[in-house]
Amino acid sequence: MKLLMDLVVNHTSDQNEWFKQSRSSKDNEYRNWYVWKPAKYDEQGNRQPPNNWVSHFQGSAWEWDEHTQEYYLHLYATEQPDLNWEHPPVRKAVHEIMRFWLDKGADGFRMDVINFVSKDQRFPDAPVKDPRTPWQWGDKYYANGPRLHEYFQDLGKILKEYDAFSVGEMPFVKDTEEVLRAVQFDRNELNMIFNFEHVDIDHGTYDKFEPGSWKLTDLKAFFERWQTFMYDNDGWNALYFENHDQPRSIDRYAQASEKYRTEAGKMLATILALKSGTPFVYQGQEIGTRNVPIEWDMDEYKDLDCLNHWHRLLKHRPDDKEAHQSARREYQKKSRDNGRTPVQWSSAPNAGFTGPNAKPWMSVNPDYVRFNAEAQVKDPKSIYNYWASVLGLRKKYLDIFVYGNYELVDRDSQEIFAYTRQYEDQKALVLANWTEKTLEWDSASNGVKRAKEVLLNTYDSAESVKERFSGSKWELRPFEAVVAIV
Structure with a gap:
């Protein structure tokens, strides 16, 4: 067994000592470790953020700091300020973090939103895509930025030195050549990336939580494109249907009724695991875990993205009951909570995740009584044991299914x-x-x-x-x- 660490270096917590120092004073040595910008002002003299970029968790990507009278950038939560990779000490610190864990014996890294680390230093306004809001997707200016591969080359040198593994999470990448620059074997940057096209397939025109539609041919076209491109160009795919940010595949892709839950879980395992690339199986996927119940009230949800969306909807459209119902349906389909419910270990109280007198951080999916690891391991016809079979087949016929x-x-x-x-x-x-x-x-x-x-x-x-x-x-x-x- 190998151990990979999750390397999160596009941003830190606002409780990180680096950021505490950074926001303490404009003259502090850590000030440039983060992205700070002065306010803009409209014609009426009202303070405005530096640009119109939207946070991935709703609203502006900029937060005003009263103490130092500037905004800091947070592409995710306000508590997750973005690091400034243009500042050499930041890159040096990241390299030291990598070496620290590799020296401890880690075998490599999963790199969180790693293609966001190079940003267009002009920080221009993003083009208006959604006319309903002032906040627009600025990915054109912060995803795959001008110095990205310079930074990747530095990371790759360390990885090669330790013969370590890497998989980069790279949203907003549809350019095949951009991906190839990151993963082509002789580039010595990353081993592979997580592509996002197929997990955005059911998003609405402007909003993840708007209804979206897709056809099976859309999903097939995505896989064909990347399967053939990587094979022809000495690249490598990371294969996945689920992770901690995605809903469950039996609901999302198969859209199976409960009657065919097991059959759908096995089918999805077959389609995914025998493609070219490295399969990633997320916790619960191997036992057929499904999305949270449709009956969940909003107070059951913990996903910040989902909750921020709900609160903004209530604020701006308080009487639009149809919009509220539509959003609730989409949360059940797409909330990140679907992949974060406690692992269903057994039919014991709380699914064996914690003791009967304790309360997990979020509710357990009530179907744990039937679908849990203990029951799946014992059942020779379970999804779990089928996963073992399909991965065994991949290994047995390595020439075909790997090469x-x-x-x-x-x-x-x-x-x-x-x-x-x-x-x-x-x-x-x-x-x-x-x-x-x-x-x-x-x-x-x-x-x-x-x-x-x-x-x-x-x-x-x-x-x-x-x-x-x-x-x-x-x-x-x-x-x-x-x-x-x-």
């Missing part, structure tokens, strides 16, 4: 997600029914003559289903996935 190319099959279908992985003359098909109905798939019309060998099936043993996939018409049960040599 093989990727080709999308049945591209235009809104019901089937299928792709092949091929290494030299070895070729495997990964085929999934993305619906709750039984489908018939014509393998011949999609360039697959027959299954030479079934390797894995989400319902039954590979041996017991091989006859079903021996012809050209393949019947697929709800959310059924099959992996076969073709």
Whole structure:
């Protein structure tokens, strides 16, 4: 087992001693460790922030400091001021932090929003995208900034020195060449990045918490784009559906009813884990954890992004009951709390997360009685044990599933997600029914003559289903996935 540390160096806590010193005086040696700017004033003489950038947690990205009479930048919470990477002592301190943990034996880092560390030093106003608010997304000026790869090169030297692993969290990156500069093997920057395109797929036009729509072909197109690009250009993918900032994949991507929860969980595992790249499985994903209950009241939510959005909605549209109901539905679908409920260890009180007389920091998902780690480990047909099977298959057929190319099959279908992985003359098909109905798939019309060998099936043993996939018409049960040599 290897240990990765979470390296959060775009910002710190406002309780960090660096920031306490920084805000104590404009003359303090730590003043330039953070991004401080004087106020602007409108024609009426009213104080305004330095620009119109919006915080990722709602409202202005600037906070007024009464003591030193300037604003500081916080792209996230007001309690999370952004570090100023233009200031050399900041970079030196980050490098020392990395070496400290690597010397302790850490094997590498997950780097939080690492592509925000280089910002356009003009700090211009962002173009108006949402006319309903003065605060606009300034990612054009702080994501993938002008000195980003200079900074990455410095990080990469340390990582290479320790033969350490790195995966960078990089929102707002759709430029393939920008990604390649970060992860191409001979660039010596990062090993891989977390791309955000597929986890923004259900966002509204202006707002994460507005209703958004997507089709299966959208999701397939995202994966095809990055699978083929990385393979052709000596890059590497980080594969994920869930993390601490995202809702649960059974709800978000499969949109499965409770009846097919297990089948959907296994199907998603198949589709994700057999692609090219490194699979990341988030806590609870391997046991089929779902989103928080639709019945949750607002006082159950802890997600700052969600709560700030709700309070702003109540302030600006207090009587718009339809908007309130719509927002509540979207919170249940997209709140970060979905990935943060206590881990469901057992059917004991509080899901075994803490003692029966204690209260967890947030409510446990009430379905823990049925879906918990203890029950899943014991059940040979559970999602947990299926994950073990699919990862075992990936390891057994390493040439195909690690080093093989990727080709999308049945591209235009809104019901089937299928792709092949091929290494030299070895070729495997990964085929999934993305619906709750039984489908018939014509393998011949999609360039697959027959299954030479079934390797894995989400319902039954590979041996017991091989006859079903021996012809050209393949019947697929709800959310059924099959992996076969073709």
